[in-house]
Amino acid sequence: MKRKLTANHIFSGKEYLDPETVLIFxxxxxxxxxxxxxxxxxxxxxxxxxxxxxxxxxxxxxxxHLKGVIPCQTGLVDFVLALMREREMxxxxxxxxxxDADHRMWxxxxxAVGDICNTRHTISLxxxxxIAYHSFIEIAGFPPAAAETRxxxxxxxxxxxSSRQLNASLTAHAPYSVSNALLHKIDYATGNGxxxxxxxxxxxxxxxxxxxxxxxxxxxxxxxIPTNSFSATKKSSLKSWLPFLxxxxxxxxxxxxxxxxEDINFLQEWIxxxxxxxxxxxxxxxxxxxxxxxxxxxxxIESGIPITLGTDSLASNxxxxxxxxxxxxxxxxxxxxxxxxxxxxxxxxxxxxxxxxQFGNLTIGKTPGLVQMTGDKGRREIKRII
Numbered sequence: 001m002k003r004k005l006t007a008n009h010i011f012s013g014k015e016y017l018d019p020e021t022v023l024i025f026x027x028x029x030x031x032x033x034x035x036x037x038x039x040x041x042x043x044x045x046x047x048x049x050x051x052x053x054x055x056x057x058x059x060x061x062x063x064x065h066l067k068g069v070i071p072c073q074t075g076l077v078d079f080v081l082a083l084m085r086e087r088e089m090x091x092x093x094x095x096x097x098x099x100d101a102d103h104r105m106w107x108x109x110x111x112a113v114g115d116i117c118n119t120r121h122t123i124s125l126x127x128x129x130x131i132a133y134h135s136f137i138e139i140a141g142f143p144p145a146a147a148e149t150r151x152x153x154x155x156x157x158x159x160x161x162s163s164r165q166l167n168a169s170l171t172a173h174a175p176y177s178v179s180n181a182l183l184h185k186i187d188y189a190t191g192n193g194x195x196x197x198x199x200x201x202x203x204x205x206x207x208x209x210x211x212x213x214x215x216x217x218x219x220x221x222x223x224x225i226p227t228n229s230f231s232a233t234k235k236s237s238l239k240s241w242l243p244f245l246x247x248x249x250x251x252x253x254x255x256x257x258x259x260x261x262e263d264i265n266f267l268q269e270w271i272x273x274x275x276x277x278x279x280x281x282x283x284x285x286x287x288x289x290x291x292x293x294x295x296x297x298x299x300x301i302e303s304g305i306p307i308t309l310g311t312d313s314l315a316s317n318x319x320x321x322x323x324x325x326x327x328x329x330x331x332x333x334x335x336x337x338x339x340x341x342x343x344x345x346x347x348x349x350x351x352x353x354x355x356x357x358q359f360g361n362l363t364i365g366k367t368p369g370l371v372q373m374t375g376d377k378g379r380r381e382i383k384r385i386i
Contacts, residue, residue, distance in 0.1 A: 002026050004039050005370065005385065009049040013346035013361035013368070016339075023050065025386055028367045046372055050385070051342060052362050053111025053369020054322050055349025058196070058254050058281045058310025061113070062121045065089050065097035066315035073292045076202045077215040081222060083315060091121070098125050101320055106131055108321045109371030109382045112350060112359045114196065114252065114281075114310070117168075120160050127164055134353045135161050136196045139186055140173035142225050147182040155189070174198040175241040176205050176216050179229075183244050194354055195245065196252040196281075200237050202291055203258040209233050209240045238263040247274040250352055254281040254310065256295045264303045271305075279306050279352040282344075284328045285319075286312030297333050301340065308349040309341065323373070323382040331378040338377070 003025045010017040022039035024032040036043065063083070070082045102125055105113065112132040115122065126133050137158045141150035154170050161168035172178045172186050174197060187195070200206065207214035212232035220227050233240040238259065245251070253267075271278055280300045287294055300307055309329075311320045318324075326341040350360025358366050370386035 002031075003386070004043045005046060005050060006036060006039075006043060007046040007048055007050040007372065010362070011049055011051040011339075011342050011346070013052045013350075014343060017362070023362065023370065025370065028369065028386055030362060030364055030366055030368060030370075032364060033362070046385070048372055048374035051371055051373060052346050052360055053371055053384070054109050054345040054382070055308070055353060055355070055360060056105065056110050056113045056311050056320065056322060056345075057252060057279070057308035057349045057352050058116070058283055058312060059105075059113050059320060060116045060313030060315070061098055061101055061125075062094070062115075062117060062119050063087065063313035063315045064101035064320075065094045066313070067097070067318070070315055072289045074290070075204075075215070076290055077204065077219045079290050079316065080219060084223070094121050095124065097314075098122055101314060102129050102131060105320050107384055108323065109369070109384045110320070110322060111369040112353060112355050114353050116171075116196070117157070117161070120157065123161060123164060123166065126161075126166050132355055132359060133167065134194070134355065135166055135168040136171040137161065137168055138171055138173050139182065140177040141182050142177055142179055142220065142227075142230070144179040144181040144229050147179055147185060150182060151185045151189075154186075169194055171196045174201070174205075175237045176208055178241075180241075180244060183241060187245050190248070192247045192249055194250040194252075195248050196254060197241075199253040199256055200258040200263070201255040201287075202293075205237045206258055209235060209237045236260065236263055239266050242267065242270055245274075245276075248276045248278075250354055251276055251278045252281050252308070252352055253278060255283060255287060256280055256300065257287050257291065257293050259296065259300075261299060264299060264305075267305070268303065277351075279308050279348065281308050281310045281352070282325075282329070283310045283312040283317075284325050284332070286310075286316040288328065289316045289318075294332055297329065297336065301336065306348045306352070307340070307344050308352045309344045321382075323380045327378050327380055330380075334377070 139154035350356040
């Protein structure tokens with residue numbers, strides 16, 4: 001079915017189009033963009049802003065059954081320990097929560113998702129979902145002796161996804177949960193492709209690497225993980241692990257709450273030396289939920305390194321809705337123009353996930369989806385149109 005649509009504003013994924021533009025869709029494919037004067041009859045004129053379907057750059061869909069289970073603002077260590085205790089549940093309940101969360105994201109205008117996977121629970125859903133997923137098969141293992149076993153388990157899970165023609169790759173959990181030996185294996189396996197890692201989510205992560213102190217040592221003790229093989233690097237977390245990576249087509253740094261200006265400078269030097277493309281992934285509501293702290297958004301913007309947005313999981317968020325992420329960011333950082341966040345959830349997000357051949361832009365011939373944003377600053381609402 002052909003539809004002709006226009007609105008008060010149309011955002012292409014990178015910039016605003018002439019407001020007199022009409023988008024012509026045939027089913028879910030954008031067929032043309034024409035001036036209103038040439039569009040003919042039956043043009044649908046909508047309120048607010050039209051934009052392509054959005055990209056959630058960081059999610060943990062398999063944790064959807066944990067919505068409301070873990071108390072908020074306990075700090076990351078207590079959050080992780082609670083997550084380990086509570087994540088087991090009958091498979092049918094886990095899969096129903098996954099299905100419900102996927103439907104919610106689709107209705108909220110999310111077209112593509114970078115999804116972290118430690119289990120096979122999302123496979124069935126992803127084989128039939130209208131959302132395009134890139135599944136990051138996450139590997140963790142702090143003791144170096146566990147590197148080979150954890151790596152082989154990750155490869156086995158990756159095969160379960162890729163054998164079903166699902167877009168997937170290996171990735172590392174976080175600097176505090178991956179030994180150098182394991183990080184080296186994952187880096188080698190991913191080559192110059194896509195790589196995602198939780199980076200400097202809390203200041204405790206920097207304390208661990210600088211002086212081998214802080215709450216993570218207590219967490220390892222609680223989990224029965226030996227730390228005798230780990231030595232302080234006397235450097236921040238980012239400076240400690242980043243040199244182990246080779247060139248990446250897309251490196252997603254997730255959270256970045258405790259990143260410092262000197263870390264950003266170090267990252268920029270690494271980008272120049274390796275030719276890698278790096279993206280900051282901001283998960284504002286999850287950071288608020290877990291620690292009550294925000295990343296240094298202004299510094300991230302000033303760096304010139306592209307920014308994307310993610311929701312994290314329903315264990316650390318009340319909703320997988322990118323409108324809520326933009327609303328919180330607009331309220332906390334009112335001087336940042338909405339264009340920054342619209343680019344983050346459209347063009348930049350699709351490039352970060354290497355999905356920009358179809359998504360993130362209102363380009364003729366693509367199937368980018370179409371969503372409608374209404375409401376004022378900090379109170380945006382978004383719903384799917386196509």
